[in-house]
Amino acid sequence: MIRSLHVGATLGVAGLMLFTPGVSSQHGADGGPQLVRAEPKQLEAARVRVERPSAATLEQTLDVAASVAAPGALTWNVNPRLPGVVREVRVKTGDEVAQGAVLCVVESFALGEAVHDYLRLEALVRAHEQALPRRREMLERGVAFAAEALERGKALGERGLNTWRELNELESALRDREFARDNALFEFETRLEDQRIELEASAEHLRLLGVDTASLKQHAPGAAVHEHDAHAGRYEVRASVAGVVIELGGRVGEYVDEHAVLARLRDLSTAWIEAQVGERDLANVRNGAAAQVELAAFPGVLVPARVAFVSFELDPHTRSAAVRLEAANTPLAAWSERFPIRPGMSGRARIETGREQAALSVPLSALWRRGELDQVFVRRADGAFELRSVQLGARSRERVAVLGGVSAADEVAVDGLFFLKSMLARGDE
Numbered sequence: 001m002i003r004s005l006h007v008g009a010t011l012g013v014a015g016l017m018l019f020t021p022g023v024s025s026q027h028g029a030d031g032g033p034q035l036v037r038a039e040p041k042q043l044e045a046a047r048v049r050v051e052r053p054s055a056a057t058l059e060q061t062l063d064v065a066a067s068v069a070a071p072g073a074l075t076w077n078v079n080p081r082l083p084g085v086v087r088e089v090r091v092k093t094g095d096e097v098a099q100g101a102v103l104c105v106v107e108s109f110a111l112g113e114a115v116h117d118y119l120r121l122e123a124l125v126r127a128h129e130q131a132l133p134r135r136r137e138m139l140e141r142g143v144a145f146a147a148e149a150l151e152r153g154k155a156l157g158e159r160g161l162n163t164w165r166e167l168n169e170l171e172s173a174l175r176d177r178e179f180a181r182d183n184a185l186f187e188f189e190t191r192l193e194d195q196r197i198e199l200e201a202s203a204e205h206l207r208l209l210g211v212d213t214a215s216l217k218q219h220a221p222g223a224a225v226h227e228h229d230a231h232a233g234r235y236e237v238r239a240s241v242a243g244v245v246i247e248l249g250g251r252v253g254e255y256v257d258e259h260a261v262l263a264r265l266r267d268l269s270t271a272w273i274e275a276q277v278g279e280r281d282l283a284n285v286r287n288g289a290a291a292q293v294e295l296a297a298f299p300g301v302l303v304p305a306r307v308a309f310v311s312f313e314l315d316p317h318t319r320s321a322a323v324r325l326e327a328a329n330t331p332l333a334a335w336s337e338r339f340p341i342r343p344g345m346s347g348r349a350r351i352e353t354g355r356e357q358a359a360l361s362v363p364l365s366a367l368w369r370r371g372e373l374d375q376v377f378v379r380r381a382d383g384a385f386e387l388r389s390v391q392l393g394a395r396s397r398e399r400v401a402v403l404g405g406v407s408a409a410d411e412v413a414v415d416g417l418f419f420l421k422s423m424l425a426r427g428d429e
Contacts, residue, residue: 048416066349084108112233295347358401
């Protein structure tokens with residue numbers, strides 16, 4: 001009597017069905033099969049569902065702790081090209097910027113000085129290039145005068161009006177003029193070439209500073225200087241890559257040098273999740289393997305990921321290695337904010353370590369472990385359920401390979417096993 005009350009208390013609502021007419025269990029006294037018989041309505045009420053064993057791909061996975069890391073390789077510091085004073089900040093923390101977007105404007109005395117040096121050299125080169133033809137013409141004219149004087153002296157000498165000494169002096173004067181012409185032109189052209197080299201070096205320096213020299217040439221003398229014009233020593237600091245502004249370091253009116261961090265950009269489109277894999281399991285992890293991540297912030301939400309890097313070192317204290325998973329950081333149904341996967345979040349990672357093809361498999365919910373035996377309930381042609389032992393193989397999180405005990409034609413109970421187990425418990429009384 002005490003035993004019956006104990007069984008009835010443990011069975012609960014499902015146990016009440018066991019004592020209704022049409023429900024019974026049979027145990028073969030000769031070691032025959034154990035059977036459970038019940039009316040279809042009772043099986044339906046207990047939600048007993050059957051499924052035929054089928055082929056499946058079984059994925060072996062490794063379940064480990066994980067946390068979202070700040071992707072250092074996807075974070076960039078934006079520094080000023082030259083020291084100066086921040087005159088304008090055009091973005092704020094959290095803004096998503098495209099590559100080349102203007103972040104702030106800096107006024108630099110060094111830039112203004114470099115621009116003025118370039119303009120001065122450009123003006124000198126232009127002036128000397130314009131003066132060269134005139135200079136050559138004047139020198140050639142002096143040579144021509146000396147050549148004419150020599151011709152007149154020769155004509156006078158033929159008439160006996162000039163001595164040999166006077167002719168020699170005229171010839172020497174012509175040679176001196178020619179030498180002076182060649183020397184003056186050589187010095188002038190050499191100086192001009194030196195100025196051109198200095199101008200090109202100055203232009204290259206400005207190009208390295210991000211200043212387009214073509215825009216400087218278009219600036220007419222005496223024209224008004226725009227507040228962002230390089231003539232005023234102001235330059236725009238632009239984003240070198242696309243990303244999100246996660247930190248701003250420059251404030252209006254603040255002096256900054258080349259080492260200051262005006263802004264910090266990060267590519268948040270890809271989330272880095274760092275999983276800790278123990279030494280014994282590390283050999284099963286492969287680069288490129290599929291994975292799923294469930295974060296504590298979003299329970300029940302599985303984020304698809306992939307193994308991107310396996311650390312070359314193990315932590316000597318935990319005997320584990322860091323495995324980096326990468327996942328697309330897109331809005332989730334649980335949180336529609338941009339880039340919902342944030343550094344510092346914790347959770348679990350499920351990493352695929354292998355796959356195996358099973359000719360026959362059943363859901364794990366179909367198994368009943370009794371002592372050393374793995375058993376399933378198989379529905380017979382007469383509607384009764386027979387408890388049958390099976391031999392199992394590899395398993396995944398949801399299914400297990402069946403190596404023997406059932407065939408592809410059998411119907412195996414995969415849901416409602418509590419009802420069927422209760423029937424056997426009743427029959428054992």
